[in-house]
Amino acid sequence: MLIGIVAIARNFAIGKDGKLPWYYPADLKFFKETTVGNAVVMGYHTWKAIGKPLPKRLNIVLSRSANLENRADVLLLRCKADVLALAQYLKGDLFIIGGAKTYENFADVIEKWIVTEIPETVEDADAFMPKDFLDGFTAEKTIELENGLRVKVFVKE
Template sequence: MKKSLPLSLIAALGENRVIGVDNSMPWHLPGDFKYFKATTLGKPIIMGRKTWDSLGRPLPGRLNIVVSRQADLRLEGAEVYPSLEAAVARAEEWALEQGVTELMLIGGAQLYAQGLEQADRLYLTRVALSPEGDAWFPEFDQQQWKLVSDMPNPAEGDKPAYSFEVWERV
């Protein structure tokens, strides 16, 4: 996959790497939603069809790109591409036109696994829970990455503690 702009993966994951259950997130963290919005706003976002379905609508202020093998799929508010490579090419074209310097891959598990080896940056919200799940963030070799930022958020009421980590490929 040829690209000149960095590809970043953004995900919230439990201590057991769970990112989802029944096509939804196993927690509700308003602070993480705000962080996600601030990190992705104005940028092209690439997602799989299940992630699109879980959102229920296009995310405003971003180019929504969906990767699907379903050739005739049409989605209102999103562009559909048959492969991650084609989606990244379109995201980069749009980003360069807009003066944006980062491409965002927002899930789910299959696309994270495909995109990890091309990724330049990881925005990981580490949630202090180990919930049951059916979707996981892929394991990654921490020797190939450097933790450049770690912002802890304490538990509040029924909300677990979590931290915003940013990893960059070394």
């Protein structure tokens, strides 16, 4: 299944200066538990921000121009069509993990959204989700994390 996973502030902010504008260990732990054993797809900016492959996952990095050294757990692909072609051969789920451009590019094929609600408004953010990104999705369940964080899962109608 193709799943979008995102942490989002009250004003739909998701990033600032190329990084996450907050630090919530409970959400990072949830992200890890949810994605381990599967494939994750990220845009080149997010790859640079993370700085290393996420362990125990196939890391698919999207870029039209950048180059990466080949490794068993990191795959550089050039376009969305290549990701979707590969997805047919994967056993597990394919998580779209950002950032903004990558979510936007895959919005029409995402079947499920896993959304952590960050209880903050980030005034000077520079990366946002579109306000309507959950149109056509229905809330399936809510997961309570530590420190009062809440994750909502939405499935395509």
